[in-house]
Amino acid sequence: MQKGTDFLYLQLADKIAQLIEKGVYAVGDRLPSVRELRQEHGVSISTALQVYAQLEKKGWITARERSGYFVQPNPRQRAQLPAVTAPAAAPVAVKVNEQVRRIREGRRQKGLVALDAATPAAALMPQHKLHKAMLHAIRRHSASCVPYHDVSGYEPLQRLIAQRSLTWKDAVTAADVTITNGCLEAVSLCLRAVARPGDTIAIESPTFFGLLMTIESLGMKALEIATDPVTGICLDKLENAFRKKKAAACLLVSNYNNPLGSCMPPAHKQALAQLLQRYQVPLVEDDAFGDLHHGPDRPDNIKTYDSEGLVLLCSSFSKSLAPGYRLGWAIAGRYRHKVEQLKFMTSIHTSLMPQLAIHSYLEHQRLDLHLKQLRHALALQTQQMANAIQQYFPAHTRITRPEGSFNLWVELGPHTDAWELYRLAMEQRIAIMPGTLFSSQPRYRNCLRISAGLPFNEDMAWAVQTVGRLAKRMN
Structure with missing residues (x-):
């Protein structure tokens, strides 16, 4: 438990996390509703919402629209981080414009689910x-x-x-x-x-x-x-x-x-x-x-x-x-x-x-208040995206764990071709970003950048599941 000087919502979040860790709540179980949590612990609706927001941020639970809060896999069993990179120690001429042109042309398709959006959703502004x-x-x-x-x-x-x-x-x-x-x-x-x-x-x-x-x-x-x-x-x-x-x-x-x-x-x-x-x-x-x-x-x-x-x-x-x-x-x-x-x-x-x-x-206006809300939303969306990648992508996928922003670097198996995965994903109207775009050298062909700037809804979950399924076929 947290010390008594800490916020009440942190104490309750810690208590629920311990119950999940001990198996009292299993993966997939639905947690008490916000109102039930309020009544059980005698806290305000605002505090109950903070409890679940904290648990969601830490990766213990996920929110499902109009369904409630559900337990996720233990965050201590997270995917491994990518290794320290090892590029060639020689200057090279940069040639990425053609790759970027290909991405820009693909983005002209309508109805894409954007796993590549490197800007926060307009609704967050x-x-x-x-x-x-x-x-x-x-x-x-x-x-x-x-x-x-x-x-x-x-x-x-x-x-x-x-x-x-x-x-x-x-x-x-x-x-x-x-x-x-x-x-x-x-x-x-x-x-x-x-x-x-x-x-x-x-x-x-x-x-x-x-x-x-x-x-x-x-x-x-x-x-x-x-x-x-x-x-x-x-x-x-x-x-x-x-x-x-x-x-x-x-x-x-x-x-x-x-x-x-x-x-x-x-x-x-x-x-x-x-x-x-x-x-x-x-x-x-x-x-x-x-x-x-x-x-x-x-x-x-x-x-x-x-x-x-x-x-x-x-x-x-x-x-x-x-x-x-x-x-x-x-x-x-x-x-x-x-x-x-x-x-x-x-x-x-x-x-x-x-x-x-x-x-x-x-x-x-109060820029600090806007930034506080924006940071909270992006932290939550990034955690939701990382959880979904870990759940649906191949077992040995490596994922970064950023403490800011909303971009995730995903390292797939060594035989995965990210551009082929991009092609297959675009056939399903899903936009991803192949890793070779991020280097002046012929590197990162088995990597992706997936961004969590948009709210994590059912479409986003479907898109991650679909890309994960395609990646498994390529392994």
Whole structure:
């Protein structure tokens, strides 16, 4: 049992978990309803709901629409994690655009069940409040939106973003923030500021195909570094690349890497900041998923420990608030003026209206409350998806266990061809993401990224069961 100082719902959740573990409630058994739990323990409906939400988050139970809560397999019997990756230690030209084109063409089909959706469901976003914020911005600033605007962005919004830096070693001001068209433009501008065509960029392996496409479009090479599915990039391998002068710069997702979901511990981030300083290698840090932690505290970024302006931090509101607004930013440290120059040459400035709307929302609404609800939903959906994969996929499937975001890296048997599985799944109108998209090397052909950004309903459960059945046939 939890200590008496803990919340009552945690005590009750712990008690029920013990009963499940002892076999009092067997796998598949239906638990008492919320009202029955309320009456039995003399708690409020709100507390009873928190009890079941906690048990569901921990993987003990699952909710079935209009049926109740049911016991799942013991979470201590979870699938194994994928092993630390071992890419070839040589720079290569990136060629993923053709694979991405194939995926984009397939996504044009209507009626797909999206196991590949790397953005939270629109219903999880504060759509009505954002609409009000946009109307407020239009009424208040209608004349301001017609002319060109400042290249670095809307200063009041820059100031709100800069306020996030209060705990950093080198706190920033509004002038240090450059507003961009989403996080990918921020990454592209920063890479162009620190490297040239033909240069090599050190990256995690695997990593987001959008970052690989950016490297490819800039005519740069990728050096994949071994990565742990829990703690992120292996610092000894990265330092070895620095020592041999193999990399002109780094490009990392330190918080909840896409697709692995890995998150570098604070000590690793601090050590990496020291490595960057020692070898004078710049780092472009993509922190788009940092606000989507499942636990109570947001993880630091590497920029937190940067005292020399070598870390160029990129992020956006796309995963946490308003994907369609395409609003991101770069805090580029010593490279700020270069990034602003490149921004002007690329798009002159970011559209003012989305900036005004987001600023209005942040000024008049509680972003922290929205993020709390969003994180709870995504944590639950991610756990539900992981449970379903473990239940329906082949027995020796390996699955990551991210503590933030909503992406799962799934490693199937060595003889499974993920592109063939993709083809078979698309015949059933199910979209998945083959693992080869996430590497510049011919790797991860037996891996998938499955995302839990959408609510886990009967369609999603059917899709996971179907893909699992197809995968078993291929083993």
